[in-house]
Amino acid sequence: MRLLLSIISIFILALPSYAFEPDKHKEFSHRAIEGYQACTGRSIPSPYIYAFARGSAREDDPTFHRALNWHFYNRDKKIGHYWKFFLYCNGSNELIYNERLEALVKMIARKKPLEDIYEQAGRVAHHIQEMSSPSHVAPIYHVYEDRFDIYAPVNLPVFDEMTICEDLKGHRYKPSELLEQAAQRTLKATESPVIFGDGKTVEGEIWMNFWGGPEDQDLAGFKTYGKYGNVFGKTPPCRSESCGAYDKTVYDRFYHECYRRAVKDTMRLLIYLDQEVAK
Secondary structure, eight states, X not given: OHHXXXXXXXXXXXXXXXXXXXXXXXXXHHHHHHHHHHHHOOOOOXXXXXXXXXXXXXXXXXXXXXXXXXXXXXXXXXXXXXXXXXXXXXXXXXXXXXXHHHHHHHHHHTTOOHHHHHHHHHHHHHHHHHTTOHHHHTTBXXXXXXXXXXXXXXXXXXXXXXXXXXXXXXXXXXXXXHHHHHHHHHHHHHTSBOOOTTSOOOTTOBTHHHXXXXXXXXXTTOBOOOTTOSOTTSOOSSOSGGGGGOOHHHHHHHHHHHHHHHHHHHHHHHHHHHHHHHO
């Protein structure tokens, strides 16, 4: 019975740090590799592609180590350790990200099989991709599903390949910078005005209304959902006319922006990986 309770506790503790579902991480990873190959003209063998995508998904496997390490952004360095059930959990992904990155660097230096290196790189990519989820950078502790993370747009976003390729030729981020920069871009996006279907904005209508709530009284450093609550994709609970204007087009636009950032940041990691392996 004690073993069963332990297994259940580990599974429950792994749930709050889920952002995008494992299949979504695979999707980000595959699209990033497609974009990387288009921009660089370099081909990645299929076994390495699948290893990379597999690693990005397996980082969410419900293990004991996973239960101890949540995948939230350590915003303003306020996220610490918390007792949950009988476990003392690390509330942010800062430590586990650095562990995954350090392991990747060692594998490259020791010239481990490329398939193993790509799978480890996928685990690193997982955490970078998580930083395009608003609830994970706010951060908001959620035991059950976050509606942004499970949101299904009408269509997948279209990528302006030429613009992305030009952008990637600019500043080359180190993996140690990628996670922080990804989180900061998402925070900036949540502070931006909502653009409605007619291209207009309304005073007071910003995305922080969904994720910009007060401090969590039970978990120091965490936030709570904003005044609209965990309703991304639905009509917000308010009487203003603008609330009725939150339609699929509005939500898709914001979701697509986050999606593109997750893919582009993954492409930046692939460029770093290519350079390091080439050495």
